[in-house]
Amino acid sequence: MLLDDAINSRRTVRSFLSKPVPKEIIEKVINAGIAAPSPLNSQPWHFIVVTGKERDELVKIIRKFPAYLADILALYPKELVPLISEEKITEFAKDLGGAPVIIFVTMPKKTDKYAHKVDLIACSGAIQNMQLEAWSLGLGTVCLTSALWVESEIMAYLGIKDQELVTVMPIGYRALDPDPVPRNYDSVTWIGF
Numbered sequence: 001m002l003l004d005d006a007i008n009s010r011r012t013v014r015s016f017l018s019k020p021v022p023k024e025i026i027e028k029v030i031n032a033g034i035a036a037p038s039p040l041n042s043q044p045w046h047f048i049v050v051t052g053k054e055r056d057e058l059v060k061i062i063r064k065f066p067a068y069l070a071d072i073l074a075l076y077p078k079e080l081v082p083l084i085s086e087e088k089i090t091e092f093a094k095d096l097g098g099a100p101v102i103i104f105v106t107m108p109k110k111t112d113k114y115a116h117k118v119d120l121i122a123c124s125g126a127i128q129n130m131q132l133e134a135w136s137l138g139l140g141t142v143c144l145t146s147a148l149w150v151e152s153e154i155m156a157y158l159g160i161k162d163q164e165l166v167t168v169m170p171i172g173y174r175a176l177d178p179d180p181v182p183r184n185y186d187s188v189t190w191i192g193f
């Protein structure tokens with residue numbers, strides 16, 4: 001798939017087939033993340049890839065996030081909130097749309113604001129690379145930051161102390177291709193053109 005096609009056709013996927021994803025395919029997705037740029041090539045990301053029994057145990061933790069939905073939605077502009085279906089979110093959360101694999105993206109805990117910000121930017125690039133690579137391989141992903149509301153329980157289960165959770169990314173073969181959602185192409189200021 002051409003890069004332009006991947007960028008423009010990719011959708012967030014919240015419904016997956018139970019068909020297992022071969023490890024070599026997940027490796028391609030992870031390698032796309034690792035290919036992302038980072039300050040001084042520091043590669044601050046770490047990926048924890050979970051399937052099987054442990055995936056099921058982690059879903060039991062992650063599915064608690066809808067309890068925080070009111071707090072999550074309070075962080076966004078009011079006009080976006082009616083577009084959200086609490087029912088659909090709760091349904092998705094029960095088994096994360098059936099995604100057979102979950103990728104946890106973490107980075108080192110840092111107190112310096114600048115150092116933290118640049119690490120986060122690097123991880124965001126890695127996440128986007130992975131989402132595009134996954135899409136081009138016929139897979140789907142969702143960048144599930146709502147799961148950060150149960151970060152401490154997730155990290156305790158994974159036994160990780162010195163890292164913070166950047167996102168949770170369920171991944172698998174797509175059960176359906178979601179419709180595109182609109183973009184606002186006015187969000188740019190041109191100077192000197």
Ligand SMILES: Cc1cc2nc3c(=O)[nH]c(=O)nc-3n(C[C@H](O)[C@H](O)[C@H](O)COP(=O)(O)O)c2cc1C
Pocket residue numbers: 010011012013014142143144145146147178181
């Ligand atoms: C930083 C970030 C956080 C997101 N968090 C969530 C989330 O918690 N739950 C969810 O279902 N989708 C989440 N998404 C997916 C967005 O809802 C989705 O990207 C957006 O609606 C645009 O749809 P599209 O990805 O299909 O173009 C997130 C996406 C990004 C980039």
